[in-house]
Amino acid sequence: MLLCIADVLDLSQVESLVDKLNQAKFVDGKLTAGWHARMVKHNTQLHDDGGRLKDELQQTVLTALQQNSLLQMAAHPKQIRPPLFSRYQEGMHYGTHVDNALMGKDADLIRSDISLTLFLSDPDSYTGGELVIESTQGEQAFKLPAGAMIIYPSSTLHRVEPVNQGVRLAAVTWVQSFVKDTGDREILFDLDTARHSLFEKYGKSAEFDLLSKSHANLLRKWADV
Numbered sequence: 001m002l003l004c005i006a007d008v009l010d011l012s013q014v015e016s017l018v019d020k021l022n023q024a025k026f027v028d029g030k031l032t033a034g035w036h037a038r039m040v041k042h043n044t045q046l047h048d049d050g051g052r053l054k055d056e057l058q059q060t061v062l063t064a065l066q067q068n069s070l071l072q073m074a075a076h077p078k079q080i081r082p083p084l085f086s087r088y089q090e091g092m093h094y095g096t097h098v099d100n101a102l103m104g105k106d107a108d109l110i111r112s113d114i115s116l117t118l119f120l121s122d123p124d125s126y127t128g129g130e131l132v133i134e135s136t137q138g139e140q141a142f143k144l145p146a147g148a149m150i151i152y153p154s155s156t157l158h159r160v161e162p163v164n165q166g167v168r169l170a171a172v173t174w175v176q177s178f179v180k181d182t183g184d185r186e187i188l189f190d191l192d193t194a195r196h197s198l199f200e201k202y203g204k205s206a207e208f209d210l211l212s213k214s215h216a217n218l219l220r221k222w223a224d225v
Contacts, residue, residue, distance in 0.1 A: 001186040002133065002140070002152045005070045008118060009147040013064070017057060018120055018146075021046065021169055024053060026087050029094075040095025043160070046085040058082045061118060061171050074189045075151060076178040078224070079110045083118070083173035088129055093162040096134075099154045103174050112154040113182070114175040119144045126166025133158045151175075153182045178223045188222075191215040 009017070026044035033041040046054055061083045065071055081103055088094075103112050117131055123143045130141040131150065134157040141161070142150050152158070154174060179185045195211035202208070 001074065001182055001189065002150065003070070003074050004142065004144060004148060004150050005068065006145070006148045008064050008068055008149045009061075011147065013060065014120055014146045017060065018169060020053060020057060021085060021087070021120070025049070029086060032084065034100050037097040040097055040159075043092045043094055044087045044089075057085060061173075065116075065173075071151065073192045074185065075114050075175050076185065076188070076219070076223075077175045078178045079176045081110060081174045083171040086170050086172060088160065088163045088168040090163055090165060094160040096157050096159045098157055099174065101154075110174065110176040111180075112174040113177040113180060114151050115154045115158075116149055116151045116173050116175060118149040118171040120146055120169040120171060121167060122146050126163055126168050128161050128164040129168035130161045131158065132161060155182070178225060179219070180224050181222070184218070184222045188215060188219060191218070
């Protein structure tokens, strides 16, 4: 399931993040890429110097993700990796790749079920830089407003098109879901969306209770705890 979510960060949060990133040190993005992705990854990312700045920026994003109701409905997060902050300047891109199935190490190891890109640059401030996701329906390109994000299955092939002008800043991370199968997550999301809509129109009703029962029992059946 692909899902675009608006206003994950508000304007003041985006401006604060971008101001701090513009003053920070970035390093070659190949440092965190797998051996095959390293061949096609041409960007930079925030330097992991163990300082407070990176921790502060990561916590800002993680807090916003944890508080976003649509993400919770769609992803059922079990764990969310600390985000990476990527920068694409003129000529930079990330060729076609699939994300690693396992992220982190030791106690921090997670299975990557869902990939997430949170856009931080105004789309009018750079040209190119679209996130292109491949599926059985073909290719779809995304270039969202600053503060918006897209989630998509980590199993998909995807790429970032070359930036022709300007700078593209984004935060990227990965989610291990309580519900491993992407099709099962979509069923749960549809049921949850329907019951919320029904509740808004008619309040608590017998139909709402039946949908809630089905949603809860499917989650109980599919949850990996």
